[in-house]
Amino acid sequence: MINSLAENKLAPNSWQRNLRVLWFGTFMAGIGFSEVMPFLSLYVDSLGKFTHNELSLYSGLAFAASYFVTALASPFWGKLADRTGRKLMLIRASAGMAIVFIFMGLVMNVWQLIGLRLLQGVFSGYISNANALIATQVPKRRSGQALGMLVTGNVSGALFGPLLGGTLASIFSYRVTFFITGFLFVMVFLVTTIFVKEDFKPTAKSEMLNTRGVVGELSNAKLVFGMFVTTMIIQAANNSIVPILSLYVRQIMDNSSATTFYSGIVAAVPGIATLFAAPLLGRVGDRIGTDRILIIGFILAISVYVPMAFVTNVWQLIGLRFIIGVANAAMLPAVQAILAKNTPPQVTGRVFSWNQSFQAMGNVAGPMIGSVVATSFDYSGVFLSTAILVVINLALVYHNTREMRQARKI
Template identity: 30%
Template sequence: MNWKVVLAILSCNIVFMSASYTMLIPFLPMYLIRELGVDPASVNIWSGVVFSATFAVSAVMAPIWGRLSDKKGKKLMAIRASLLLSISYFLGGIVTTPMQLVFMRMFQGFAAGLWPMELAIMTLYAPRQKMGICLGIMQGVMTAGGIIGPLFGGILAELFGMRMSFYLASAALFLNCLVFIFVIKEPPEEDVSAKPIKNKSAENAQGLLKIPLLRNMLIYAAFVQMVILILQPILTTYISSMAQHIDKLVLVSGLVFSLSGFASAISAPLWGRFGQHNGFFTSFSWALITAGICMIFQALPNNLYLFAASQFVVGLFFAGINPSINAILAENTDSHTRGRIFGLMFSAQQIGAMVGPILGGIIATFIGIKFVFIVSGVILIAISLISRKHRREYVQI
């Protein structure tokens, strides 16, 4: 298949996948109260359990699915993930108790793994000189889907009830499944001798983790995801505190919150192009340090409009981090280990996603909400400096 056709098809699939997820997750507390009869006083506890259940299971399963994809094929694992995710969303629409929703989310964690398979398939189809652009576009459409989802989910909830969102998400993932079955072909195998990391040096997950470049990139991916989830729980509250005298507070908060996503959707393909021409390690390092500096400055504004501008700027720079990690991993693995490494990356991100909200809540409660931005920025700058220090290890693999 032509790589441009594959990119176009996978981009549509990613929009469906991302929008299906985000049109449900922000509304889970409301779903628990309105549909499942949870007492408002205990909804925060149930929301935390429901939210984290998927991360806990998917962190364990992602490397297993990645290894199977290297043995049985990336296409088969993409079909598996799409079908099981479709079933999980359908189950979410028919649950009647909060505990059933927890089990549904655990099953969703078991089913997860579509995003790393999308990445693995695209990196095998993309020409080497177009890798950065392809991954940048995929990250951009992933972010765009994340912006579309909450808006669409809110409209559906108002018009048809919240259960309809689950059924629509189920249909979207089933459509993705059909596309993988009938349209996408199994990606071609690569010449392993052309890759810096040979298949024989990474026969299992433990072997991959012994390679400095891969191990460190997975650690960086976990910390980056942790930073994202440190901010998410407190961001809307922080915005609301600055916009308390403005009409339509919820709408304004949502718009400011989404500015970073809009910026990321715009700039992610540009970061991919930059990395393609200047090296993905360079784009990774610069994206980290610029995003970190901008996050620290986010702690300064007490004015909503200045904060909104800073939120947009952070999104412009943050968008370069994950595509660069993905490209570095793809450049240094062959088709026989690509599924495993992206599975491990997804697992690392799930661990970061579990730690982030807890750390953010602790910092905001005991030190102050502004320090959440400072700590997040310092973490990103530290990753950039540490990765530069260890760069010599990467060229010696």
């Protein structure tokens, strides 16, 4: 058996120190990833003279490129993490991102930017490896609480990032903001290198399990792969409304001059709810069953997405979006906790990297679904189609977690 429980040689509470350090790392990574998003299309526009259609195409490519490559590259990095350790992958990801963002500030044309966005996908994996490292170190009975706490780092960073990025870009320039983002990842690299502790014995390449061997190590492979699909659908549902959210706000506000301001609130409020609710729901899931929390999250999301299609003012939408944030706090950490509780340490890196691939596929598929539905029907149709996605996910999860429910009855 490979390398089995080397991580458990750490001091009993070392995972708590690592959790604090990685919370900071994921917070800074969340800022770094999100702070360039508000002006990325504007940066594309500054790199040449484009028609409206060309600008839309190049901006779309710049946004989607990193997610597409992440989906392809994650399994490779996951396999390497199981052979060399998760800390090394955290260092690799943070150093790579620092270099990529600094070079993004130096590009001379849009194709160089798209190429670097593709390279950004190659250097993905900080968040997934942070989850994997904590999952291998935290006691299983507390994994929901720990992973719920870790989620808040990335969420809070992603909330703060657009505000910081927009402010920096307005004070300095787009290029300087990319340099500052690169410096943030340098900080993540240094903090991770110095403070994260992992007692990991490297495994010889010849002793590594192939994909079939990894699946064989899983006590419930059907559940684990079901969680991959669940992750993809959660991300697709969350992102399906992204392309039309500001347009929907403008519609229900009758083209008000305050549309931009309220669009920002509507976009940010789910993250605020997730930030506060995730640790609490993680602890509750550890007590009553993580699968129950996940199912509750789906039911809550379904009950909210449907009325979103029929709101008559922006405050109704803001209130419902806050509840979606609570639902996300139930769903996202719960999936991570179920994976952690059903994955042996020696293959955790690959399992979490496969999950990241499915997450990236959801990030790509969601906006495409939303755009197609909005074009064929209307903005309200996007919320209804998203509710249908969540219903499908609920049915899959209820079926896949049947053994967990039966085990509790024994």
